[in-house]
Amino acid sequence: MFSSISKFSSEGRENHSIVSKMEGTLLISMTYFPYFMLVAFEAGGPFRALLLLFISPLVWLLESLYLETIALHIMVFISMAGLKVTEVKAVAKAVLARFFLEDLRESAFKVFSSCGGKKYVVTSMPRLMVESFLREYLDVDCVLATELRTFNGYCLGLVAERGLTVGVRQLEALGAALGEVKNIRVGLGDTLNDLPFMLLCQEGYIVPVEDNGSPLPKKDYPKPLIFHDGRLVAGPTPLDSLAVLLWLPLGFLLAISRLLAGKLPYKFGLTAAAATGMKIRAKLPPKLRTCKTTAPYSRCTCESCDPGTYKGPCIRRENSNTLYVCSHRTLMDPVIVASTLQRHVTAVTYSVSRISELLSPIRTIRLSRDRAKDGEMMRELLKQGDLVVCPEGTTCREPYLLRFSPLFAEIADKIVPVAVSAKGSMFYGTTVRGHKWLDSFFFLMNPNPEYSLEFLEAVNGCNSVGMSSYDVANQVQEMIGRALGFECTNFTRRDKIQYNNGPNQCSSDSSKKQKV
Numbered sequence: 001m002f003s004s005i006s007k008f009s010s011e012g013r014e015n016h017s018i019v020s021k022m023e024g025t026l027l028i029s030m031t032y033f034p035y036f037m038l039v040a041f042e043a044g045g046p047f048r049a050l051l052l053l054f055i056s057p058l059v060w061l062l063e064s065l066y067l068e069t070i071a072l073h074i075m076v077f078i079s080m081a082g083l084k085v086t087e088v089k090a091v092a093k094a095v096l097a098r099f100f101l102e103d104l105r106e107s108a109f110k111v112f113s114s115c116g117g118k119k120y121v122v123t124s125m126p127r128l129m130v131e132s133f134l135r136e137y138l139d140v141d142c143v144l145a146t147e148l149r150t151f152n153g154y155c156l157g158l159v160a161e162r163g164l165t166v167g168v169r170q171l172e173a174l175g176a177a178l179g180e181v182k183n184i185r186v187g188l189g190d191t192l193n194d195l196p197f198m199l200l201c202q203e204g205y206i207v208p209v210e211d212n213g214s215p216l217p218k219k220d221y222p223k224p225l226i227f228h229d230g231r232l233v234a235g236p237t238p239l240d241s242l243a244v245l246l247w248l249p250l251g252f253l254l255a256i257s258r259l260l261a262g263k264l265p266y267k268f269g270l271t272a273a274a275a276t277g278m279k280i281r282a283k284l285p286p287k288l289r290t291c292k293t294t295a296p297y298s299r300c301t302c303e304s305c306d307p308g309t310y311k312g313p314c315i316r317r318e319n320s321n322t323l324y325v326c327s328h329r330t331l332m333d334p335v336i337v338a339s340t341l342q343r344h345v346t347a348v349t350y351s352v353s354r355i356s357e358l359l360s361p362i363r364t365i366r367l368s369r370d371r372a373k374d375g376e377m378m379r380e381l382l383k384q385g386d387l388v389v390c391p392e393g394t395t396c397r398e399p400y401l402l403r404f405s406p407l408f409a410e411i412a413d414k415i416v417p418v419a420v421s422a423k424g425s426m427f428y429g430t431t432v433r434g435h436k437w438l439d440s441f442f443f444l445m446n447p448n449p450e451y452s453l454e455f456l457e458a459v460n461g462c463n464s465v466g467m468s469s470y471d472v473a474n475q476v477q478e479m480i481g482r483a484l485g486f487e488c489t490n491f492t493r494r495d496k497i498q499y500n501n502g503p504n505q506c507s508s509d510s511s512k513k514q515k516v
Contacts, residue, residue: 002204005107005188005211010114013186018115019174019197020188022123022130026112026138027103028213030190032075032125033059035096037236039129040079042229043091049236050245052078056238069164072124076148081157085128085150090433093132094500095230100133102235104216108188108207112138113222115186120144120177122170122197128155137222144173171196226400226491227499229432231442233424244426251426251445258444262335262361266342269361273339277448282340285416285455321382322458323412327401327480328390329422330429330443331356336451337388337418338362345386348378350393350493353437371407378411387412391473394493395430399486401477402493409462409472417476419454419483432500454483 024030033056041049055078062071080088112119118141121134127145134140147160162169174197178184187201191209198204207213218225234240254276261272270280324345326333334347338361346363357364365381367374381387391404408415422429422443429443443449456479462469481488 002198002206005111005205005207008111008205010110013114014116016115016185017117017119018112018186018188019120019122019184019201020108020112021190022121022125024190025188025207026105026108026121027100028105028215029103031063032072034099034235034237035125035129036075036079037241038095038099038230038232039088039091041232041236042095043083043087044079046245046248048079049241053238053241053245060238069166072164073159076126076159077157080126080148080155083155085153085155088128088155089132090501092129094228094433096129097133097137098225098228099235101137101221101225102215105207105213106216106220107211107213109216111186111188111205117185118142120174120184122174124164124166139222142177144170144177171199174200226396226398226489227496228397229500231427231431231434233426233428247426252441255441255444259359259440262339266339270339279448279450280336280340281451282453283455284340285458322386322414322416323382323408324386324388324416324418325408325476326388326390326418327420327484327486328392328395329420330395331439332429332443333390333420334388335360335362336420336453340453343386345388346381346384347388348381355437356440359440375407375411378407382412394496396496397428397430399484401481401486401488402491402496403489404473404477406469406473409469409476412461413463414458415461415472415476416458417456417479419456419480421452421484423450432497456480456483
């Protein structure tokens with residue numbers, strides 16, 4: 001009665017409507033547990049996640065006995081009861097979207113995206129968890145999902161009167177959404193259990209049981225994934241969740257020991273950090289030529305100072321301090337730069353917690369976001385010693401560089417770009433919605449956190465080469481992007497905060513470039 005998904009032809013589908021099941025069809029996984037665990041951990045905290053983990057054997061048993069509806073009721077109650085609706089929506093948008101994309105079935109997505117008419121998705125998961133992802137990334141017109149009971153802006157952990165959207169209720173929900181039009185061109189499901197709603201379709205396609213499915217490659221995502229939030233790196237299956245929760249106490253002690261190692265002299269600190277499993281790889285900066293004349297820089301015509309005859313870095317003898325401009329991956333970027341250079345540097349930051357300032361082994365200075373005031377302060381700091389700045393203003397986890405603020409190009413004659421990348425296997429060391437003072441702890445709690453640094457060829461500031469500060473900022477951004485293999489974008493800190501905390505006010509179009 002239904003054909004295999006491999007027999008679907010994408011030609012001439014521009015106006016065809018389609019309805020698809022989400023779990024097991026659009027998504028490779030048929031289990032709901034990881035997504036409820038993410039809501040429990042990110043919105044409710046580790047104790048709620050621990051409770052859900054304790055109940056997971058019962059959930060598995062009920063699913064094995066084909067009592068999925070009871071298992072879903074239990075997971076909904078434990079993971080969401082008492083949480084704010086806005087908090088669940090924020091987690092769904094900023095956290096769950098990444099995991100949904102990583103679990104998106106390539107073959108089903110090609111079928112779904114080839115149909116240009118109205119798109120419907122049927123799922124048993126709560127609407128709060130799936131709607132933002134389906135509408136933003138898959139351009140779904142109608143989401144048929146389970147509705148939850150709420151009171152005064154809080155989730156009660158209970159399903160609304162109609163119950164879960166399963167079986168015949170899927171047919172009823174789709175029929176109600178269609179109104180008088182009782183026909184859709186293409187139906188997509190994974191088993192004959194999807195027969196009810198697929199009876200309304202002219203063509204029906206099934207994902208074969210033997211099709212384990214390959215996830216959609218990142219390069220084929222419908223929209224680039226640039227911003228996302230959440231602490232967990234890997235999808236929290238029951239075993240992975242158990243490993244994370246068991247690791248938390250030991251990881252916290254390990255993070256404390258690594259923070260204490262940062263207080264040691266640089267040579268001993270690097271050895272102590274390596275002994276705890278932390279990896280730091282660095283390509284040190286090339287040797288720079290310096291001007292040896294006593295003439296004022298503006299009048300000097302030696303090959304070191306004349307951009308017309310010497311294309312390398314222009315360095316004045318009276319100001320030999322260096323401004324290091326880094327890509328921003330975690331709060332620890334300036335600390336790692338200082339440890340690699342094995343000398344004291346000062347870091348300027350836009351926002352950092354008081355606890356992070358106290359724990360930092362290097363000097364940190366807050367910027368006021370007043371351009372004239374910040375510029376003068378950075379010039380004074382540069383006279384006192386080397387300075388580290390992260391002009392993106394915030395961190396980005398994916399292989400993209402946010403827009404570089406051009407202020408750094410106006411205050412220094414010698415600028416050394418530093419391509420910084422960081423990686424953790426268990427926790428992310430950045431957050432938007434969580435407690436910022438825990439960022440360094442979470443990164444150092446990874447079993448083997450990694451840092452890679454590459455010091456690039458120095459460039460001249462805008463006052464030395466007759467370029468605008470925007471041109472210099474573009475140049476430095478592109479140099480770091482090429483070294484890391486990252487794409488340069490025009491997104492800013494404000495875009496990141498709006499995406500993770502509010503409605504979808506920023507586009508995920510990675511083609512936006514630095515504006516001049």
